[in-house]
Amino acid sequence: xxxxxxxxxFEANTRGEFGIGSAAQxxxxxxxxAVHVNExxxxxxxxxxxxxxxxFSGSTFNGAYLEKAVxxxxxxxxxDLSDTLMDRMVLNEANLTNAVLVRSVLTRSDLGGALVxxxxxxxxxxxxxxxxxxxxxxxxxxxxxxxxxxxxxxCGNSRRNAYGTPSSPxxxxxxxxxxxxxxFCDEASGLCDAK
Numbered sequence: 468x469x470x471x472x473x474x475x476x477f478e479a480n481t482r483g484e485f486g487i488g489s490a491a492q493x494x495x496x497x498x499x500x501a502v503h504v505n506e507x508x509x510x511x512x513x514x515x516x517x518x519x520x521x522x523f524s525g526s527t528f529n530g531a532y533l534e535k536a537v538x539x540x541x542x543x544x545x546x547d548l549s550d551t552l553m554d555r556m557v558l559n560e561a562n563l564t565n566a567v568l569v570r571s572v573l574t575r576s577d578l579g580g581a582l583v584x585x586x587x588x589x590x591x592x593x594x595x596x597x598x599x600x601x602x603x604x605x606x607x608x609x610x611x612x613x614x615x616x617x618x619x620x621x622c623g624n625s626r627r628n629a630y631g632t633p634s635s636p637x638x639x640x641x642x643x644x645x646x647x648x649x650x651f652c653d654e655a656s657g658l659c660d661a662k
Contacts, residue, residue, distance in 0.1 A: 524562075545611075565610055573597070587612045588619040 491511040498518045505525040515535045524544040534554040542562045549569040556576040563578075565585040572592045578601060585607035593601075602622035608615050617623065 565607075567609060567611055569612070583607075583616055585609050586616050586619075587614045588616070589614055591619075593620075 491508060493516045494512050494514040496513070496516045498513075498516055498521050500519070501521045503521065503523050503526055506523075506527075508523075508526055508528045508531050510530045511528070511532070513531060513533045513536045516533075516537075518536055518538040518541050520540045521538070522542045523546055524542050525546060526543075527547045528549075528551050529547060530550045531548075532552050533556050534552055535556065536553075537557040538561050539557055540560045540562075541558070543566045544562050544564045546563075546566045548563075548571055549567050551568075551571045553571055553573045553576055556573070558576060558578045558581050560580040560582075561578070562582045563586045564582050567587050568591050569587055570590045571588075574592055574594055576593075576597065578597055581601075583601055583605050586605075587609035588601075589612070598620055602617065602620055605616040605620055605622060609619075
């Protein structure tokens with residue numbers, strides 16, 4: 468166990484893997500009602516952390532690990548959660564207003580009642596039922612990226628994100644007629660035919 472502690476200390480001293488990020492270790496930590504406003508948690512580990520009712524507004528989490536974390540009613544207003552692994556995370560009633568969640572993985576996560584006004588979910592991986600639930604009330608445009616929350620979620624049945632994720636293939640598979648097509652074709656010119 469001491470070798471692991473030495474390695475974590477070394478990573479923290481060198482700003483994490485490859486010299487970038489915080490390498491902070493919060494795995495299974497009790498962070499209930501903690502206040503960490505505008506802090507750098509890049510590449511930090513929050514696996515199974517209890518973050519209930521905490522304030523992380525304006526903080527940076529690029530590349531952080533938040534799988535199985537519980538962030539019930541946590542405040543992530545304006546936080547950068549891009550490229551994070553948030554698999555099986557509890558985000559019920561969390562405040563994600565104006566947060567950036569670009570390329571985040573949110574499979575099997577629960578965002579029930581989360582505030583998502585102005586949040587950017589571009590290229591994020593969400594289960595189809597979760598995406599459909601968020602589309603019922605998603606509004607706003609992210610002030611940092613300029614992307615509409617509804618567009619980033621693929622609301623309105625746009626082809627870009629309409630079919631969910633690989634985590635629920637039976638629920639999220641597109642119709643066969645779309646699988647048989649290129650999707651970037653022009654029927655008028657005949658460029659739809661795969662030859």
